[in-house]
Amino acid sequence: MDGSNCELSVMSGCFYLDHVGDVLLTRNQHGLSWKCLDSSDCEGTTCLGIGSWENTETEIKLSDIYAVEFDSYGLVHSPKSGLGHAKECFRKRLLTTQQMYRFTVHGFQTSPKEPCLWKLAAFTFGHMDLQTCQSWMDQLNYTLIKDVERPRNLLVFVHPKSGKASGLKIWETVSKIFIRAKVNTKVLVTERAGHAFDVMASIQNKELHSYDGIIAVGGDGFFNEVLNGYLLSRLKVPLPPSPSDSFTTVQSRGSSSVPESGDGVHESDQKEHFPLLHDSVQEVMNFRTVNGSCQGTEDPDHPFSGERPRFGLIPAGSTDAIVICTTGARDPVTSALHIILGRKLFLDAMQVVRWKTTPTSAIEPFIRYAASFAGYGFYGDVISESEKYRWMGPKRYDYVGTKVFLKHRSYEAEVMFEEAENAKASPLTRSKTWPFRSTTRSEKILCRAKCSVCSSKAEDGNSIRASCQEKTRWCRTRGRFLSIGAAVMSNRNERAPDGLVVDAHLSDGFLHLILIKDCSRPKYLWHLTELAKKGGEPLNFEFVEYHKTRAFTFTSIGEAESVWNLDGEIFEAHHLSAQVLRGLIPLFASGPEV
Numbered sequence: 001m002d003g004s005n006c007e008l009s010v011m012s013g014c015f016y017l018d019h020v021g022d023v024l025l026t027r028n029q030h031g032l033s034w035k036c037l038d039s040s041d042c043e044g045t046t047c048l049g050i051g052s053w054e055n056t057e058t059e060i061k062l063s064d065i066y067a068v069e070f071d072s073y074g075l076v077h078s079p080k081s082g083l084g085h086a087k088e089c090f091r092k093r094l095l096t097t098q099q100m101y102r103f104t105v106h107g108f109q110t111s112p113k114e115p116c117l118w119k120l121a122a123f124t125f126g127h128m129d130l131q132t133c134q135s136w137m138d139q140l141n142y143t144l145i146k147d148v149e150r151p152r153n154l155l156v157f158v159h160p161k162s163g164k165a166s167g168l169k170i171w172e173t174v175s176k177i178f179i180r181a182k183v184n185t186k187v188l189v190t191e192r193a194g195h196a197f198d199v200m201a202s203i204q205n206k207e208l209h210s211y212d213g214i215i216a217v218g219g220d221g222f223f224n225e226v227l228n229g230y231l232l233s234r235l236k237v238p239l240p241p242s243p244s245d246s247f248t249t250v251q252s253r254g255s256s257s258v259p260e261s262g263d264g265v266h267e268s269d270q271k272e273h274f275p276l277l278h279d280s281v282q283e284v285m286n287f288r289t290v291n292g293s294c295q296g297t298e299d300p301d302h303p304f305s306g307e308r309p310r311f312g313l314i315p316a317g318s319t320d321a322i323v324i325c326t327t328g329a330r331d332p333v334t335s336a337l338h339i340i341l342g343r344k345l346f347l348d349a350m351q352v353v354r355w356k357t358t359p360t361s362a363i364e365p366f367i368r369y370a371a372s373f374a375g376y377g378f379y380g381d382v383i384s385e386s387e388k389y390r391w392m393g394p395k396r397y398d399y400v401g402t403k404v405f406l407k408h409r410s411y412e413a414e415v416m417f418e419e420a421e422n423a424k425a426s427p428l429t430r431s432k433t434w435p436f437r438s439t440t441r442s443e444k445i446l447c448r449a450k451c452s453v454c455s456s457k458a459e460d461g462n463s464i465r466a467s468c469q470e471k472t473r474w475c476r477t478r479g480r481f482l483s484i485g486a487a488v489m490s491n492r493n494e495r496a497p498d499g500l501v502v503d504a505h506l507s508d509g510f511l512h513l514i515l516i517k518d519c520s521r522p523k524y525l526w527h528l529t530e531l532a533k534k535g536g537e538p539l540n541f542e543f544v545e546y547h548k549t550r551a552f553t554f555t556s557i558g559e560a561e562s563v564w565n566l567d568g569e570i571f572e573a574h575h576l577s578a579q580v581l582r583g584l585i586p587l588f589a590s591g592p593e594v
């Protein structure tokens with residue numbers, strides 16, 4: 001066999017690829033590729049289960065390699081053949097199996113059917129010369145180490161009781177991949193609810209910055225807890241307006257009576273009708289900068305400066321909507337690879353402020369952050385009821401969902417939402433209210449890896465103040481609602497394959513406000529059925545109001561009250577407001593390849 005020769009960054013040499021045969025292996029700046037030297041070895045064979053090898057050539061990108069390991073001196077195997085040639089294959093294998101020095105390149109493979117599902121793949125190359133193997137391995141490892149986006153040290157929180165109580169088992173499975181990739185992990189298995197929150201809230205920045213990322217092995221609620229532990233003690237940004245400011249104004253104008261359900265949206269000019277609203281909400285809080293540094297203000301005790309840690313999520317929960325929306329798959333191995341390979345995107349977050357817990361309580365702002373969803377009414381009732389049935393595991397949502405649906409409760413509320421002036425000009429960002437929502441499915445721009453909508457304005461490091469000049473106006477709607485939902489992302493999950501809003505984006509700086517006005521049970525069932533099916537149109541009903549917005553306020557105005565559901569966690573609020581913080585959360589993920 002030839003030795004390797006190195007010319008600029010291109011190397012090539014002949015190796016024996018395990019289960020394939022002699023190959024010419026080439027490394028360039030993009031990756032490794034190899035070509036079969038003996039076509040009879042390769043024709044009609046399968047290469048490590050990848051499928052038929054029609055072009056007798058294959059490759060792996062450097063960015064998709066997560067480890068390169070030396071395998072010492074040992075056996076390499078001859079090509080696999082079809083069943084028809086089993087005897088011949090066995091005879092040939094005895095003749096051709098031989099011992100060599102070997103190194104294995106670890107990466108992943110996808111299938112055209114499931115492009116988001118990453119499966120581990122390994123390619124073992126053999127050579128008679130130890131030095132040759134060593135030199136190829138060193139070169140490849142050097143390239144991987146040079147990649148600064150890949151994490152070296154991670155703090156990992158594992159929720160052992162998450163989902164089907166499989167958090168620990170899932171971590172044990174994927175931890176082997178982290179070990180192989182030589183990523184150090186400090187693992188903390190939580191002992192109670194709030195444990196991860198407390199650790200994240202009290203950890204000193206010096207220790208925090210010694211990690212390249214914070215990983216949660218659990219569900220959306222657990223991720224929410226980790227995130228809030230980090231943000232609440234560190235991030236200080238101007239709060240969205242309190243609903244009581246606007247509510248007072250509305251009442252003083254004598255319009256406090258609740259219209260019949262089905263009434264249209266009342267639109268008003270903010271300056272004229274709602275003078276008490278703070279200016280702060282007119283700013284789009286944009287936290288995404290080129291290098292990921294933060295443009296927000298900070299708490300002097302816990303400075304929120306420098307690079308924010310990147311967060312990662314390995315799915316072990318009951319819903320796992322955040323993982324599905326950000327990787328396109330609900331698969332722990334896929335998520336582990338997104339983390340190890342240093343994939344990166346910025347997620348919008350919703351800052352939710354509770355001003356009053358009950359009608360009689362004092363005004364006391366209390367902040368929480370949500371990464372995926374905030375919902376009231378049906379969503380709140382399901383989450384509070386399902387806490388009693390946690391022992392059922394993920395099935396509790398189906399059982400409780402049916403129970404709550406049959407109760408068919410509606411709640412009186414007033415909702416105000418901000419409509420940015422420029423949002424109306426662009427077809428991507430206009431506010432849509434039925435029956436004006438006429439975009440067909442094919443016109444909708446779905447969020448995907450390297451999404452152009454999400455990356456717009458990303459280059460502008462100072463864009464935290466970019467939209468101050470925009471005129472904003474506020475719209476108000478009052479009535480009885482079966483549910484009020486605000487989605488940060490599409491919230492795709494196994495029960496809603498397209499999510500609540502199919503064309504929601506991960507990092508465009510918008511919330512999706514969905515108001516389901518009181519309607520008959522069959523109509524509501526129809527809406528839920530549309531939600532549950534792929535290609536459904538859950539928003540195209542006359543009892544559904546849908547608005548793209550950056551901020552909204554909520555006031556409960558009836559006797560009966562529900563609770564809010566923030567990323568699957570209960571949040572009690574009588575007065576509440578929320579705003580989007582664009583690109584606040586750096587995440588180990590590359591977006592779904594939809």
Ligand SMILES: Nc1ncnc2c1ncn2[C@@H]1O[C@H](COP(=O)(O)OP(=O)(O)OP(=O)(O)O)[C@@H](O)[C@H]1O
Nearest residue numbers: 162163190191192218219220221222317318319320
């Ligand atoms: N060791 C623990 N024991 C009990 N509860 C815990 C523990 N660790 C974390 N928790 C709490 O459990 C809550 C739910 O966790 P998680 O989101 O992982 O599960 P899930 O509800 O099954 O999943 P999903 O949110 O995807 O529906 C979290 O809010 C967290 O506070």
